Amino acid sequence: MLSMQDAVHNILARLALLEVLACRSVCRLFRDVISSFPFLSSLPPLRLLALRQPRAATDPYPCLHAFDPSLQRWLRIPLSLPFPSSSPVTASPSLLYLWVDAVASLSDAKNHLKYLAVCNPLTGSYRLLPPLGSAWSRHGTVLAGSDGDVLVVTDLAALSYAPGPYRWLKFPLNLPSKPRSPILMAGAVFVLCDVGWRSDWKLFSCNVRDLGGASGWTALERLEWGGVFDILKRPRLLAGAGGSRLLMIGGLRSSFAMDALCSTVLILRLDLLTMEWDEAGRMPMEMYRCFGGGISGPVAGAADATVGSNNKVKVFGGGGNVWFSGKRIRGKLAMWEEDAGKNDGGLWSWVGGISGCDEGMYRGFMFDAGFTAAP
Template sequence: MSSCQAGSDEASDEVDAEMTSPIQLLPQDAIHNVLGRLTLRQALACRSVCRLFLDALSCHPFLSSLPPIRLLALRHPRAAAAPHPSLHVFDPSLRRWFRLPLSFLPFQSPSPVTASPSLLYLWVDAAPSPSSTAAKNHSKSLVACNPLIGSYRLLPPLGSAWSRHGTVLAGPDGAVVVVTELAALSYAPGPDRWLKFPLSLPSKPRSPILMGDAVFALCDVGHPWRSQWKLFSCRLRELGSANGWAPLERHEWGDVFDIFKRPRLLPGAHSGRLLMIGGLRSSFILDAPCSTVLILRLDLTTMEWDEAGRMPLEMYRCFGGGVSSPLEVAAAAATLAGGNNKVKVFGGDGKVWFSGKKVRGKLAMWEEEELGKSGGGLWSWVDGIPGYSEGVYRGFVFDAGFTTVP
């Protein structure tokens, strides 16, 4: 080797040493120790910094140790027909909308319906040709997928009636329940089949939710001319039992259900806390309009209700509601007859979103106070909904993460 070439190699080594970052000299476990102090949101952003970070932050076991990102996933009936299906999600921490691609799913017409930790559940067409004349009657299937990883698992197929009329509830460990007016289906990984159970309820279950190992639902036990709501619950393992469903009621609750119009259930911010949201009746007369939206909270340990939040009147007026005088009561009753002030409620785990026909391009959001506080929660508007021009939206909470692989 000539002295000139040796000198060139030494100079190159010096340049490489100067360009090498100190973090690249650390062992892998030390790098993971440093990166493990990031949130999942920060870790995903750091993957584009350099090749070292990309390799370190593409390890699923490492990423699964990071807490998931809580998002609002927005549903829309036309999203399934898009050429490149995707899911619009809202990050409440950043107050920003994002898009999660669903193009990795090799199925027709994916329609997201619910989620469990890290897993998204979608109805898909099981038939290869959904445009055929038999499209209305062909089978549907639920798909459990992790959109951050791009992996999925197809559940056993069901009839299309279950997808049209059923409410899908997803829990941890892959448990899924589909509830309709007369029956419920239960699925758990292992047997790879659905178990069917009749519902021993006095009426069609409204707003069923899954909390822990139990299903909660509201039932109308009143008369055709006036609703009367009651709260029922059933353990998952007792779905097939004749005495599985039982009413939750206390004498001291009084008329807590009578003050609501079309109430809805959602999980609270902490385990064992259930939210009931609905229109607050302005009076007890038949077809009385609502004065605002009320949020009550039930502590399932003490079985006591308290008021968690009440929509500000100026916000509720944007939905076409809110009364404070006899003239406004008459006007609101006419509006109610046309169904123009119906408010859609969705969310859970301490955050509730509201949409309506009169509120276009935005949602109202309520955030539950921390445990022990009673300030009525935080109300705000969420603007800039992407992709949709309609005013009525639906959605669900999705904890995006790497903790579960289908």
């Protein structure tokens, strides 16, 4: 016969994570039953798009602004961190990574150190990683793995942190040019590099454990790929769905001329198991025109892509979800879902109701909120 606790667990396990957490306020029994960590860690995580906020935080009650694609609603998740300012930059399962300012000493409050903090916003727990110089926080791209690995990548070098010794290891990148759009998947780093003078892009990869080693970076190329890198203007990498797909997003060139206009945004997909490319999605023309495409200039699927004469587009996401923001579409985002829709081209839609950025240039990353990991 089921105990009262087992019966409540059996009922609540059928609800979404946020619905379960809301049930804690029903009564003392629910609060005590739900507070069981083994039960909470067994619940599926909540996949969210987390928006990056400006570093100069002025909100006395800082929150993570996030969108739940499954319920089509925006959320505000409190960030209970004892720092004067914080800026979320990336995430791994259940864990959020933020740049924070920490006072070096009580006697000298003017001296601040820059830290990466890792926290679980649902539990309020956090931990500081070793301090870094301000140049790394201003110019570095932060990548986080599910096993606790953290990388900070700049144009010429990378810092690596792994659970264990409380220190960062520094490695020269030794790439042919500055890395573009680095991502971390399955223990390996993938980047794009321009190896020529006419946007001659190539894809490189390196296992995290081999950074700085003799094997180093490997150029991923196949004769059968042909000119796959030539058809996109200013490509950008994102992780696809399933953990073994790599997405490359960019403006589809109308010709091979260097200054060619683009006809739309194209999403290509590389299966890392078979090493074969296919077309994953193509932005609908009516959506593309909202970014200025097809009118006065190209749109490129890149973090700083130019659209027309004075507009830009930001592209972000991961795990099979791609998001586009631009100055011409304030207050909303374009969303593409890889394994959704009635065809193989994914599902395109608009997401509105955003606030907090006058320029309309939003940035973000995917965050699987849950109780599966602690800082």
